[in-house]
Amino acid sequence: MSDTIEDFKFVELNYRVVDVKTGDILRTVEYPLGYVHGANDVLSEEVQTHLKGKKAGDTIDIPIDVDKIYGPRDETLVFTDQIDNVPEEYREVGLTITMENEKGQTKNFIVTRMDDKTVTVDGNNPLSGRDVMFTIEVLSVRDATQEEIDCGGAVGADPDINEILK
Incomplete structure (x- = not known):
């Protein structure tokens, strides 16, 4: 053996x-x-x-x-929005949010940044x-x-x- x-x-x-x-x-x-x-x-x-x-x-x-x-990093998968447009339950850095497009396909996004005015989510794999x-x-x-x-x-x-x- x-x-x-x-x-x-x-x-x-x-x-x-x-x-x-x-x-x-x-x-x-x-x-x-x-x-x-x-x-x-x-x-x-x-x-x-x-x-x-x-x-x-x-x-x-x-x-x-x-x-x-994972493919190369795609900056079109990074979105920043006004914090007032983001529900409170999604305002936590590191949180994974599953979103669905009009075709019913889902993709995970991670909250990567947040300040008093904006929240940024990223759909790239964290290692990309x-x-x-x-x-x-x-x-x-x-x-x-x-x-x-x-x-x-x-x-x-x-x-x-x-x-x-x-």
Whole structure:
């Protein structure tokens, strides 16, 4: 039994997304992420390629091309309006607001700025336009059970990092 990451191994890891320019940590997991390597698409193929052959205790840095993942930043998705035109429940920086267009399509916008007179919302992914590094710490590697292989990760888990890594 090998403790090296390869297909059908159950892997637990921690990660953080760091802004290369500022060094700020933009995202981090609150609990270890468990997945079955090669059995699902929780992590992008590029990230899985970098992880293959790593062992518990290894830490790797992977530059992420957010333009490739989300497309380039689109300034037409940034709107500023008078605060009086914005309902009070939407006047909180960091709040996600789901809006719908005339075709019934929805898009999430985040309140990014607010002052006494205006509120600004941004429909771009928060990582768009940034140069980011994905830092992964491998916590454990073991043979996956058949049940874990079938569901692609820890049984009963629901990891949600696709928005960052796909």
